[in-house]
Amino acid sequence: MRHDFLAPLLAALTLCSLPAIPALASNLQQTYQQALAYDAVYQSARYALRAGAEKGIQGRAGLLPSVNLGGTYTRSGDTLNNLSNVYNLTLTQPLLRLANWESYRQGKLAVAVSEAQFELARQDLILRVGQSYFDVLAAQDVLSSLGVQKQAITEQLASAQRNFEVGTATITDTNEAQARYDLANAQEIAAQNDLAVALDKMQQIIGQQPPPLSRLRDKVTLSMPQPSGLDAWIASAEQQNYNVMAQQISLEIAQSEIKRSRADHMPTVDLVVGRNFTNQYSTLTPYTNARIYSNSVGVQWNIPLYSGFAVSSKVDENIALADKARADLDNARRTAVLNVRQAYLGVSNGLAQVKAYEAAQVSSQSALDSNRLGYQVGVRINIDVLNAQQQLFSTQRDLAKARYDTLMNGLKLKAAAGALQEADLVQIDTLLGPPAP
Numbered sequence: 001m002r003h004d005f006l007a008p009l010l011a012a013l014t015l016c017s018l019p020a021i022p023a024l025a026s027n028l029q030q031t032y033q034q035a036l037a038y039d040a041v042y043q044s045a046r047y048a049l050r051a052g053a054e055k056g057i058q059g060r061a062g063l064l065p066s067v068n069l070g071g072t073y074t075r076s077g078d079t080l081n082n083l084s085n086v087y088n089l090t091l092t093q094p095l096l097r098l099a100n101w102e103s104y105r106q107g108k109l110a111v112a113v114s115e116a117q118f119e120l121a122r123q124d125l126i127l128r129v130g131q132s133y134f135d136v137l138a139a140q141d142v143l144s145s146l147g148v149q150k151q152a153i154t155e156q157l158a159s160a161q162r163n164f165e166v167g168t169a170t171i172t173d174t175n176e177a178q179a180r181y182d183l184a185n186a187q188e189i190a191a192q193n194d195l196a197v198a199l200d201k202m203q204q205i206i207g208q209q210p211p212p213l214s215r216l217r218d219k220v221t222l223s224m225p226q227p228s229g230l231d232a233w234i235a236s237a238e239q240q241n242y243n244v245m246a247q248q249i250s251l252e253i254a255q256s257e258i259k260r261s262r263a264d265h266m267p268t269v270d271l272v273v274g275r276n277f278t279n280q281y282s283t284l285t286p287y288t289n290a291r292i293y294s295n296s297v298g299v300q301w302n303i304p305l306y307s308g309f310a311v312s313s314k315v316d317e318n319i320a321l322a323d324k325a326r327a328d329l330d331n332a333r334r335t336a337v338l339n340v341r342q343a344y345l346g347v348s349n350g351l352a353q354v355k356a357y358e359a360a361q362v363s364s365q366s367a368l369d370s371n372r373l374g375y376q377v378g379v380r381i382n383i384d385v386l387n388a389q390q391q392l393f394s395t396q397r398d399l400a401k402a403r404y405d406t407l408m409n410g411l412k413l414k415a416a417a418g419a420l421q422e423a424d425l426v427q428i429d430t431l432l433g434p435p436a437p
Contacts, residue, residue, distance in 0.1 A: 027214040027432055029425045031206055032129045038207030039128075045121030052114020059107015062100030065093040085279040093271040095299070098263035102256050109253045116246040123242065123415045125205075126425065130411050132202040134404035137215055139195035141400045146188040149393045153181045153386065159375075160382050173382035180386050212435035216403055220431045222351055225410050233340045233417050240418030241336040247329040254322035261314040267303040272296070336416055343413035350406030357399035364392040407431075 036042060071087040094100055157177035164174050202210045227233070238244065274296040281289050304311070368388040374380030407428055414420040 026211055026435065027429045028130065028133050029422065029429050031133055031202070031210075031213070032126060032422060032425050034206040034208070035125055035129050039125055039205050041128075042121055042125045045118050049114050049118040052111055052117075055110035055114070056107045059104040059110070062097065062103050063094060065091050067091050083279075083281045085277075087277045089275040091273040092300075093273075094268070095271055096267065096269035098266050099260045102260035102263060106253050106256050106260070109249050109256070113246050113249045113253070116242045116249065119242045119418075120246070123420045126420055126422070127408075127411055127415055128205060130408055130425070130428075132198070132205055133213060134408055135198040136195070136202055136210060136213055138401055138404055139191065139198045140213075140215070142397055143188065143191040143195055145393045145397050146184055146191055149389060150181065150184045150188065152389050153177060153184055156382060156385055156389070157181055176383050176386060180390075214429070214432035214435055216400070216407075216431055217433040220403070222354060222403065222406055222431075224347060224351065225413055230341070230344050233344055233413060234337050236417035236419065237336040237340045238333050241332070241416060242418050244329070244332045244336050245418070247325070247332040251322065251325040251329050254318065254325040258315060258318045258322055261311065261318050264307075264311040264314070265304055267301060270300045272298050272300045339416035340413060343409045343416055346409030347406055347413060350402055350409055353402040354399065354406060357395060357402055360395045361392070361399055364388070364395045368392050 068090050069088070070090075071085065073086075074082075074084040076082045076084070157174065160173035160177045164171055199210050274294075276292075276294045276296070278290070278292040278294075280292075368385070368391075371380050371385045371388040375382065375385050411420060411424060414424060
């Protein structure tokens with residue numbers, strides 16, 4: 001409630017002092033846009049993607065020619081009158097280097113891994129934004145419900161006091177109402193703290209104090225994400241989950257590393273082109289003075305024979321690492337399938353819970369109306385009305401939370417299947433209405 005009171009003032013001050021700042025977010029998709037520009041975890045993933053893109057260039061470099069310029073400068077003789085300058089310009093083009101071809105392939109695979117990891121970070125941001133958004137709404141619902149509950153208990157307390165004064169009720173009714181009021185007051189303090197914590201968590205993601213957020217409308221119809229069958233989601237998770245894709249590519253890199261290690265046993269052939277210049281000068285023996293230019297073109301080859309079993313050991317190491325990558329891939333697939341199952345059950349059971357809570361809300365409202373009428377005519381006591389009020393408010397809070405959890409499980413289901421997009425937030429925004437007063 002304090003946040004709702006200060007939000008207009010803070011917004012006005014912000015617009016006056018910093019007119020260049022864009023409008024504050026009010027719905028889920030706008031909150032996500034702010035998080036894209038501020039969230040440190042997502043920014044880290046962007047830089048990692050940029051760094052990963054360089055792996056392809058580095059891998060390709062081993063197939064391209066290299067050019068080197070070198071030389072020597074020498075002064076010799078007792079009187080230091082002998083001078084020699086030598087310059088060498090050399091171009092080397094690999095012709096047969098199997099290890100370089102594997103490095104080139106690994107570079108392209110490393111780029112694909114970084115892209116999959118970035119998509120994971122993007123989906124994680126969508127989930128974190130959605131979770132923080134619904135956490136704020138849930139905390140606001142609890143605080144608002146407690147405020148309404150306190151008002152109802154206050155009215156019931158006043159009624160009990162009047163009835164006690166005229167002698168139609170005992171002091172017990174007054175004490176019961178007072179106890180419920182004190183409990184609601186304590187719960188309200190805790191709810192204010194929970195709301196402040198939820199707002200702080202959202203501020204950590206979007207970089208500013210959250211404005212009043214659009215809330216879920218009271219009468220909305222939630223539906224199962226399509227396709228409705230679990231098998232289709234599992235199949236998608238096993239193939240399109242970005243963590244699975246990253247592990248699959250990592251396995252290909254590990255298998256390529258085995259080939260690259262074995263290539264250290266193979267001969268290498270390079271084309272070498274050189275341009276040499278020698279300038280020799282001597283005052284003691286001028287007949288040796290010369291300026292010599294020479295060009296050379298040739299093929300350089302090398303056959304590894306023995307390296308102390310280092311190559312064989314490296315091959316064995318990379319075979320073991322490939323087995324590890326294969327096990328990591330199996331674990332990623334199983335984890336993705338488990339996440340899909342849990343999220344799918346969360347959505348299906350959540351929809352059932354929403355329907356049950358909607359029916360319970362109607363029943364609780366009828367029970368409260370009946371108890372109020374019975375209290376007025378003297379067939380019900382004060383504690384009956386208080387219990388009916390408590391049941392109604394608890395049902396309303398549980399209904400709201402069930403809706404939020406169902407929507408979040410829908411996002412988690414799509415994330416586990418590798419299908420979560422910003423458009424899913426836009427779709428949820430169609431279910432939202434104006435912010436809570």
